[in-house]
Amino acid sequence: MSEAPRFAPGDRVRTSTVDPDHHTRLPRYARGHVGEVVRDLGAWPLADEGAQGVPDAREEPVYTVRFAARDLWGGGDHWVTVDLWQSYLEGAS
Amino acid sequence: MSDHHPDAEIAVRVRRLEERVVAAGLTDDAELDDILTRLLAGASPLNGARIVARAWVDDDFRRRLLADASGAIADVGLSMGGGLKVQNLGVVENTASEHHVLVCTLCSCYPIGLLGPSPSWYKSEAYRARVVREPRAVLAEFGLELPDDVAITVHDTSAENRYLVLPRRPAGTEALSEAELTTMVTRNGLIGTAAV
Amino acid sequence: MSRVNDVGGQTGFGELPVEPEGPPFHADWEARVYALNGALLRRGLYNLDQFRDAVERIPPQEYLAASYYERWLLAIESLTEGRLTDV
Numbered sequence: 001m002s003e004a005p006r007f008a009p010g011d012r013v014r015t016s017t018v019d020p021d022h023h024t025r026l027p028r029y030a031r032g033h034v035g036e037v038v039r040d041l042g043a044w045p046l047a048d049e050g051a052q053g054v055p056d057a058r059e060e061p062v063y064t065v066r067f068a069a070r071d072l073w074g075g076g077d078h079w080v081t082v083d084l085w086q087s088y089l090e091g092a093s
Numbered sequence: 094m095s096d097h098h099p100d101a102e103i104a105v106r107v108r109r110l111e112e113r114v115v116a117a118g119l120t121d122d123a124e125l126d127d128i129l130t131r132l133l134a135g136a137s138p139l140n141g142a143r144i145v146a147r148a149w150v151d152d153d154f155r156r157r158l159l160a161d162a163s164g165a166i167a168d169v170g171l172s173m174g175g176g177l178k179v180q181n182l183g184v185v186e187n188t189a190s191e192h193h194v195l196v197c198t199l200c201s202c203y204p205i206g207l208l209g210p211s212p213s214w215y216k217s218e219a220y221r222a223r224v225v226r227e228p229r230a231v232l233a234e235f236g237l238e239l240p241d242d243v244a245i246t247v248h249d250t251s252a253e254n255r256y257l258v259l260p261r262r263p264a265g266t267e268a269l270s271e272a273e274l275t276t277m278v279t280r281n282g283l284i285g286t287a288a289v
Numbered sequence: 290m291s292r293v294n295d296v297g298g299q300t301g302f303g304e305l306p307v308e309p310e311g312p313p314f315h316a317d318w319e320a321r322v323y324a325l326n327g328a329l330l331r332r333g334l335y336n337l338d339q340f341r342d343a344v345e346r347i348p349p350q351e352y353l354a355a356s357y358y359e360r361w362l363l364a365i366e367s368l369t370e371g372r373l374t375d376v
Contacts, residue, residue, distance in 0.1 A: 019291050023342035025251045027198050028291055029225065029298035041181060044253050050338030057338075062252045064183070073226060073298060078245040080225050083252035104318040107362060110369070111325055117373040120328035128327040129320055133313070177330050178337050198297030200341055201357070210313030216357050219302035226298045234305055249297065 002043035002059035006086060011037045013065060014092040015084065023051035026088045030080075033071055034092045038081065039064035046085055060086045132210065141207040141257055142278035143169050144184075146271045149262045158184050162257070176206060178253065185248060186259040187285075192243050193258050194232065194285030196224045197250040204255035208280055215284065225249060235286040258282065260289040293349035319358040326361055335368045343368050 007013055017032040025047045041062040049057035065084050069076030114120055147169050148155040157165040162182040163173045173180050182204065185193040197203065201216040214220050224231045228245045232238070239245065248256050260282040266274060281287035296302070314320040330337065343364035344352075352360060 023338060023345060025199060027249065027251065027297045028295045029198075030249075039183070041183075041252065041254050047252070047338045047341075050336055051342040053336075053339060062254070064248075064254070066246070069226070076226065078228050078247060080247045080249060082249045083254045085252065100316055100318070103359060103362065104316070106366075107318040107321050107325075110362070110366060111321060113373045114325060114329065114369070119332050119334065119373075120325070124328055124331075125321070125324040128324040132323070177327070196297075199294055200344065212308075213311075213357070214305045214307055217302075217306050218296050218299075218353070219305050222296040222299040222302045223305075226300075231305065234307070 005061040007037050009037050012092040013089040016088050024048050030082050033067055035065040035067040037063045038066045136205045137209045138280035140171055141283040142275045145259055145278045146274035148259055149274055150271050181254045183254050184257050184259050187261045192239055192245050194228055195248050195256045202250040208283055258285040263289055292345040293352045294345045322358045322361050
């Protein structure tokens, strides 16, 4: 049974600033930033739990989130998308 | 020539590990050979090229590909199944005002089935570190200079979604067959480090 | 975890190692490492997330000095340590 989606394309979300002591798939450069959900990729087993050998890693929605380079690094005119599990995200106004 | 052959030392380590894995009954030579054969025979950028050529000639396929690539590629006899892990495919389309390029900054995730084994540069720290930060400069190192009014989006493959770039169909190719169009598509074009 | 593999946005890595189209494996041992990993994943000795985790845990200086498939070898060696009892 997977977690229900909390976000939809168009929503603005903020990524976690947590630096966990285990394997995770939120890159450092994308931590603590606000982006826009561009796609709902459906539910997938959470990589963090899979890496810790949890037999049935909980399935969570994964989203393609788009960030402006200017927000990530203070410069650049391009965009960066990262595919992120729901627990890496919270809603942003 | 140095007497120190690091490759030879690693080869010995690999052979020892393999012997122990086989002795533990976890695999055998036949399976190891089969794994390699499947990779070398089945995984190729020709697969990605066929998807692109079909999208260029069939607009309905192109729309379905952009909406649900995993499902659409069955049209050309391909699927995202058959690997070690279930994965999804996302196709991103280059246009006159948008260019897409792919990376996996955390390791080197790559749609091997559709593109074959990944190139060394894709796996390098230099590419993984730089393309998300200065894609224009990185693309220029590949000989791809994009006009300033073309917006670049870099896609970091951080989950089980694998990406493929749908390059722009080159001008003057209206008379070409789908098979001929397939030969125009390069692996770098499918990653986004070439125009096509 | 902020590990050495998490290089997105880092500077100082220089130019890309652009090489001409070559074979997927530069040496036979690389192909054998690839195949071994496939077999052990199939057997469920570890999963893909655990494999990536093992690669990330390679001490930073070893990680950066190691070639791609050398990292795989280091990861597989750590994941199989003490678990390959002879039949």
